[in-house]
Amino acid sequence: DTAVSQTPKYLVTQMGNDKSIKCEQNLGHDTMYWYKQDSKKFLKIMFSYNNKELIINETVPNRFSPKSPDKAHLNLHINSLELGDSAVYFCASSQESSPAETQYFGPGTRLLVL
Amino acid sequence: AQSVTQPDIHITVSEGASLELRCNYSYGATPYLFWYVQSPGQGLQLLLKYFSGDTLVQGIKGFEAEFKRSQSSFNLRKPSVHWSDAAEYFCAVGSNNRKLIWGLGTSLAVNP
Numbered sequence A: 001d002t003a004v005s006q007t008p009k010y011l012v013t014q015m016g017n018d019k020s021i022k023c024e025q026n027l028g029h030d031t032m033y034w035y036k037q038d039s040k041k042f043l044k045i046m047f048s049y050n051n052k053e054l055i056i057n058e059t060v061p062n063r064f065s066p067k068s069p070d071k072a073h074l075n076l077h078i079n080s081l082e083l084g085d086s087a088v089y090f091c092a093s094s095q096e097s098s099p100a101e102t103q104y105f106g107p108g109t110r111l112l113v114l
Numbered sequence B: 001a002q003s004v005t006q007p008d009i010h011i012t013v014s015e016g017a018s019l020e021l022r023c024n025y026s027y028g029a030t031p032y033l034f035w036y037v038q039s040p041g042q043g044l045q046l047l048l049k050y051f052s053g054d055t056l057v058q059g060i061k062g063f064e065a066e067f068k069r070s071q072s073s074f075n076l077r078k079p080s081v082h083w084s085d086a087a088e089y090f091c092a093v094g095s096n097n098r099k100l101i102w103g104l105g106t107s108l109a110v111n112p
Helices: none
Strands: A004-007 A010-013 A019-025 A031-037 A043-050 A053-057 A064-070 A073-078 A087-094 A109-113 B003-005 B010-014 B019-021 B024-026 B032-038 B044-050 B056-058 B064-068 B073-078 B087-094 B100-102 B106-111
Touching: A004 A087, A010 A019, A019 A031, A019 A087, A019 A109, A031 A073, A043 A064, A043 A073, A073 A087, B003 B087, B003 B100, B010 B019, B019 B106, B024 B073, B032 B064, B032 B073, B044 B056, B044 B064, B044 B073, B073 B087
Parallel strands: A010 A109, B010 B106
Antiparallel strands: A004 A019, A019 A073, A031 A043, A031 A087, A043 A053, A064 A073, A087 A109, B003 B024, B019 B073, B032 B044, B032 B087, B056 B064, B064 B073, B087 B100, B087 B106
16 A cells, blocks of 8 residues: 555656656645655755645756646656756655645655666 | 754664764744655655654654754664664754755664
């Protein structure tokens, strides 16, 4: 019973391609997040949705576009991939958008851009 | 500005030894404080959190943390480390703009 799942787990692609990462949570949470973790393990929030509404939109290139078809799903589409996009992307969810809430993380998607 | 500092980038301990991972934060109000663990190749998992009340918080896997307001610290401790505790540990503070402010992490290695 995976709580937060991401697909694919690994993604290897060429520069300039467009790719998507999918995330689903079965916890009944209202809030979902996308994080980027670089090679030094630094975690950076990218986006957050609460009940399908975008509530956090950090300084991220507009090549990155999140989409939340319903509150259980948050997908991330990346256009024109660049070498610097290589990282691990984590999806997470929480019951609400409060800073007091525990976030539950997916296993990550390891993206390598060649 | 809100920030979280984990002064130790990398720590190595022997199995069975005690462990303390340091975390200092900068935040104006009473903080929401978290420790997460990331095992190799995995996502992050909550170890424990503090909002209010008893300043000594118990978590999973035998971990505890103590909130010290005077020192702006929330250090993580374990009395006896197991080899399976080798992982990356992240301290975070919940900010008033719905984001978690993350530390840079401490990598723990455990010698047999």
